[in-house]
Amino acid sequence: MFRGLSAFPITPADPHGRVDIEALGRLVQRLVKAEVDSIGLLGSTGTYAYLSRAERRRAIEAAAGYSRGRVPLIVGVGALRTDDAQDLARDAKAAGADGLLLAPVSYTPLTEEEVFEHFLAVAQAADLPLCIYNNPGTTHFTFSDALIERLAKVQGIAAVKNPSPPAGEMRARHEALRAKVPASFAIGYSGDWNAPDAILAGGDAWYSVVGGLLPAPTLALLRAAQAGNAAEVARSNALFQPLWELFKALSSLRVVYAAADIMGICHAEPPRPLLPLPQAARQRLAAALESLDDGGR
Amino acid sequence: MFRGLSAFPITPADPHGRVDIEALGRLVQRLVKAEVDSIGLLGSTGTYAYLSRAERRRAIEAAAGYSRGRVPLIVGVGALRTDDAQDLARDAKAAGADGLLLAPVSYTPLTEEEVFEHFLAVAQAADLPLCIYNNPGTTHFTFSDALIERLAKVQGIAAVKNPSPPAGEMRARHEALRAKVPASFAIGYSGDWNAPDAILAGGDAWYSVVGGLLPAPTLALLRAAQAGNAAEVARSNALFQPLWELFKALSSLRVVYAAADIMGICHAEPPRPLLPLPQAARQRLAAALESLDDGGR
Numbered sequence: 082m083f084r085g086l087s088a089f090p091i092t093p094a095d096p097h098g099r100v101d102i103e104a105l106g107r108l109v110q111r112l113v114k115a116e117v118d119s120i121g122l123l124g125s126t127g128t129y130a131y132l133s134r135a136e137r138r139r140a141i142e143a144a145a146g147y148s149r150g151r152v153p154l155i156v157g158v159g160a161l162r163t164d165d166a167q168d169l170a171r172d173a174k175a176a177g178a179d180g181l182l183l184a185p186v187s188y189t190p191l192t193e194e195e196v197f198e199h200f201l202a203v204a205q206a207a208d209l210p211l212c213i214y215n216n217p218g219t220t221h222f223t224f225s226d227a228l229i230e231r232l233a234k235v236q237g238i239a240a241v242k243n244p245s246p247p248a249g250e251m252r253a254r255h256e257a258l259r260a261k262v263p264a265s266f267a268i269g270y271s272g273d274w275n276a277p278d279a280i281l282a283g284g285d286a287w288y289s290v291v292g293g294l295l296p297a298p299t300l301a302l303l304r305a306a307q308a309g310n311a312a313e314v315a316r317s318n319a320l321f322q323p324l325w326e327l328f329k330a331l332s333s334l335r336v337v338y339a340a341a342d343i344m345g346i347c348h349a350e351p352p353r354p355l356l357p358l359p360q361a362a363r364q365r366l367a368a369a370l371e372s373l374d375d376g377g378r
Numbered sequence: 379m380f381r382g383l384s385a386f387p388i389t390p391a392d393p394h395g396r397v398d399i400e401a402l403g404r405l406v407q408r409l410v411k412a413e414v415d416s417i418g419l420l421g422s423t424g425t426y427a428y429l430s431r432a433e434r435r436r437a438i439e440a441a442a443g444y445s446r447g448r449v450p451l452i453v454g455v456g457a458l459r460t461d462d463a464q465d466l467a468r469d470a471k472a473a474g475a476d477g478l479l480l481a482p483v484s485y486t487p488l489t490e491e492e493v494f495e496h497f498l499a500v501a502q503a504a505d506l507p508l509c510i511y512n513n514p515g516t517t518h519f520t521f522s523d524a525l526i527e528r529l530a531k532v533q534g535i536a537a538v539k540n541p542s543p544p545a546g547e548m549r550a551r552h553e554a555l556r557a558k559v560p561a562s563f564a565i566g567y568s569g570d571w572n573a574p575d576a577i578l579a580g581g582d583a584w585y586s587v588v589g590g591l592l593p594a595p596t597l598a599l600l601r602a603a604q605a606g607n608a609a610e611v612a613r614s615n616a617l618f619q620p621l622w623e624l625f626k627a628l629s630s631l632r633v634v635y636a637a638a639d640i641m642g643i644c645h646a647e648p649p650r651p652l653l654p655l656p657q658a659a660r661q662r663l664a665a666a667l668e669s670l671d672d673g674g675r
Binding site for chain 1 (some may be wrong): 422488490491649
């Protein structure tokens with residue numbers, strides 16, 4: 082389940098945080114039709130941190146209903162409190178999740194021991210495979226390889242979603258971690274603009290924001306990387322370059338909300354205080370999308 | 379209200395996040411008896427980020443009941459979502475708060491414009507004076523002087539709680555901001571080990587973690603700083619030095635929970651995933667507390 086393209090859709094919701102189930106269904110159906118390898122529901126892009134427990138459950142039930150077992154559903158269950166994350170993990174299983182994604186959401190900065198105990202408690206709460214969500218840009222906690230090695234020995238912890246290492250360090254960093262964890266433990270990467278190269282360097286999965294909206298061209302790029310075709314990866318990745326520039330400048334989250342609107346898929350805005358893209362950026366985005374043939378549009 | 383010693387107590391709660399009203403009452407009564415200038419309820423030390431809306435309201439009602447108007451009650455109303463922070467601000471006013479403390483809690487990193495709009499929306503939601511809670515260590519957002527200048531023009535935004543600048547930069551940094559904001563706008567400081575020097579450099583308030591537990595010696599130190607008595611500040615601050623070392627190494631939050639236990643005030647633990655202090659650190663802490671005569675113990 083933690084291999085290949087894991088596509089992370091937004092979770093369209095109204096200004097009060099009520100999830101728009103029909104719009105979410107359209108996003109999920111696009112991903113099922115494109116045959117992504119998994120759906121990463123309620124990831125950072127899915128604004129899990131901004132949604133109530135009840136709305137998160139509604140979103141999972143709806144996505145499970147639309148995907149109907151055709152694509153594995155990996156669900157983000159991060160929360161500031163350990164007991165809340167345990168409840169969310171149990172909810173996710175009951176609502177139809179196939180796997181869990183857990184980020185060490187923090188307010189008071191966490192120690193390694195606190196993160197270890199937190200993951201242990203959540204892994205024990207729900208009997209589903211769990212992926213460590215290493216996302217320092219939002220959680221402000223960075224997993225050391227030693228902590229991942231320790232967590233990989235815990236029953237149920239099956240994978241890690243790491244930020245893609247900088248170009249030039251990918252193979253060395255990947256192989257250093259690979260040597261510390263069981264062969265069955267999957268090492269995947271996020272950070273869309275670097276992830277294809279991380280797959281070329283041996284990564285097992287691409288946890289992708291753009292894949293949640295444009296699954297067809299993203300899958301084509303991933304398959305080239307999985308085949309070790311560096312030339313095709315470079316050619317295909319160049320088509321995404323204008324989009325990557327916007328992701329880097331304005332955040333992938335804000336950009337994909339606007340892209341879903343421009344593409345006519347849904348008209349949601351990100352949860353306040355996050356603001357929609359300004360008009361000038363929307364025009365640049367529309368041009369960037371032109372170079373990407375989605376097939377399903 | 380945003381001047382002098384603002385004392386920040388912990389919010390004792392059970393492992394499920396249910397606030398222990400009687401233990402909170404003991405903490406509040408100590409602060410009232412010591413005549414602190416304000417109580418900073420549900421600050422970072424008060425684990426506001428880890429408590430539900432209902433429990434936050436219970437804590438405010440209880441604290442207002444115990445303080446009975448004798449000491450102004452400043453209440454933390456931070457939340458990831460703007461609408462939630464607005465609801466918390468309305469709740470705080472209804473439950474007896476005299477002022478608000480608002481931190482730009484973030485998951486997706488926020489832009490200056492997003493923080494400005496967020497503060498505007500919360501300031502408009504509740505008709506209470508509001509203090510900007512600039513706490514980059516937990517929110518991962520740093521206010522520029524320019525943004526504080528802009529927010530100081532918003533109706534109801536009356537103060538800022540800044541981290542204490544490094545020694546040597548205090549006066550210059552304080553005066554640079556002072557020149558940008560109205561004379562009525564209060565500039566206070568947190569970071570207990572540097573705050574007395576920030577008061578000597580002109581700061582209007584000390585937002586204090588140790589003051590929430592040991593109000594008498596903290597007030598004595600503050601009054602020396604307010605009187606401009608640098609020699610007495612240095613002498614008094616030296617008594618706190620063993621405690622500051624523990625704050626820096628283990629975080630003030632974890633340390634004051636253990637201190638409240640050692641002093642017999644309450645036996646709560648911080649919310650998981652935060653872990654209580656290990657035994658060796660508790661022994662160092664007990665020794666550090668010996669040098670501080672609390673009076674009220």
